[in-house]
Amino acid sequence: MRVTYFFRKPYQDYFSIENVFKIVQQALPKEIVVNNYHLKFYSTGVITRLKSCFEVLRHQGDINHITGDIHYVSYFLPKKRTVLTIHDLAPLENSTGLKHAILKFFWYQLPIKSVAYVTVISNYTKKALLDIIDVNPDKIKVIHNPFAAQLTFQPKKEMPEVPxxxxxxxxxxxxxxxxxxxxxxxxxxxxxxxxxxxxxxxxxxxxxxxxxxxxxxxxxxxxxxxxxxxxxxxxxxxxxxxxxxxxxxxxxxxxxxxxxxxxxxxxxxxxxxxxxxxxxxxxxxxxxxxxxxxxxxxxxxxxxxxxxxFTASQIAEQYVELYKSLDNHV
Structure with a gap:
């Protein structure tokens, strides 16, 4: 099974999404063939976002996984083979009026309708989504973030004079x-x-x-x-x-x-x-x-x-189960 992970164009100092899925991918079984694709354009303006929507069509896998922050590329991808991860509702937290309504529709409602499943990284985010969008709760799967295996336990024995x-x-x-x-x-x-x-x-x-x-x-x-x-x-x-x-x-x-x-x-x-x-x-x-x-x-x-x-193996296993459920219904 080939899974293409679609990432935003990288930003300096903003790499949490990339790190999370790097950890997940390292724990995936060999039967999952990973292809990572990073957008060529930043998420700014209608024209640039439309270009990104067409861009992803040329890089599809058996399963397409939109890793977050570029929800709009889901519009033209095949619904039955696409997963979208939503990390939070921060854009809505910081908007009001018309801007809030536009973000809610184009960043959340339409992308959620355009994919087979949405994964969220916490029960808090799932509840927040269900509070504002009318969608079958079973479509929203909670899969937490893992921590990196390279983090080793190194406790300190004493508190220094200047902590x-x-x-x-x-x-x-x-x-x-x-x-x-x-x-x-x-x-x-x-x-x-x-x-x-x-x-x-x-x-x-x-x-x-x-x-x-x-x-x-x-x-x-x-x-x-x-x-x-x-x-x-x-x-x-x-x-x-x-x-x-x-x-x-x-x-x-x-x-x-x-x-x-x-x-x-x-x-x-x-x-x-x-x-x-x-x-x-x-x-x-x-x-x-x-x-x-x-x-x-x-x-x-x-x-x-x-x-x-929150070990990588546990989290990766949950993603594999989700990918297989899509693959079996294509």
Whole structure:
């Protein structure tokens, strides 16, 4: 069986979708022949998107899998042989009025009607879709994201004099600004992965924080930053999944994350959950983890158990079952 995976044109600093399916593909059985195709054009403008729709027609497999962020290429692909992965509803979260209606129809309603199955990466995303679109729930399959097998368990025994806090992401939803407020005058080093805006740099400088920043990294470099960290802070406002939770836990780092969206689903009881708007709660959680070795050990132990729900082999098996169900009905 040949499966063609259709990807967006690559962006710098935005490679989570590509990483997820790279992990999945490495765990697929040999009977699945993988073909990866990346669009030649960025997702901007009607004409460019139409060109992409015609572009994918020349690169079809026995099964076509649209990996996300380019839902519109489903329009011209054969419905019975096409799967679409929807990662979140972020575009709708940030739009209103006519723009909201257009995005809802062309980015969600029409693509969902154009494919055999939709996979979503969390039960939260499935519920959010069903709340706004009239579709048979059986058409929406929840298949979580896996974490990379290269992430090895390397717990730290002691907390250093100046602990390292790692923040993954600088986009609006990542709540970097909240973390900056929360750590205030704490004696910590803040490491931020992702390109900073001028406003964020100004805020960091005005807070007189000990921080460093890195972006445009290879995945191995990101892993090295997880290994250096003592605590991973991921208290986002919005996430369709929250892969950094699992990445941190697989390496053996305690995690503070949000009690919103899919993050409680991913973390379970293995991380500290806070309201991302409650700066004092965020600060208290950070101080507690840094000062309490028993709490850190409990979080690390629960974290490594939690990751076993999201191994690449388990996730790949779920995709294989879905592909076979399509292949048997073509």
């Amino acid at each position: 390292v806090l790692l923040q993954i992401g600088t986009a609006y939803n990542k709540n970097l600004e909240g973390l900056i407020q929360a750590i205030g005058d704490l004696t910590v080093e803040l490491v931020i992965i992702g390109k900073l805006s001028i406003e964020q740099i100004t805020l960091l400088e005005s807070a007189s924080l000990n921080y460093s920043n890195a972006h445009d990294l290879e995945y191995d470099e990101v892993v090295a930053y997880y290994e250096k960290a003592d605590l991973v802070c991921f208290a986002s406002f919005y996430e369709g999944f929250g892969l950094p939770i699992l990445e941190a836990q697989a390496i053996g780092r305690p995690v503070i994350t949000s009690n919103r969206c899919a993050m409680p689903e991913v973390a379970g009881d293995s991380a500290i959950l806070i309201d991302p708007l409650d700066i004092q709660a965020y600060r208290n959680a950070i101080k507690s983890v840094l000062s309490n070795s028993e709490e850190r050990k409990a979080l690390v132990d629960k974290g490594i158990i939690n990751t076993q729900r």
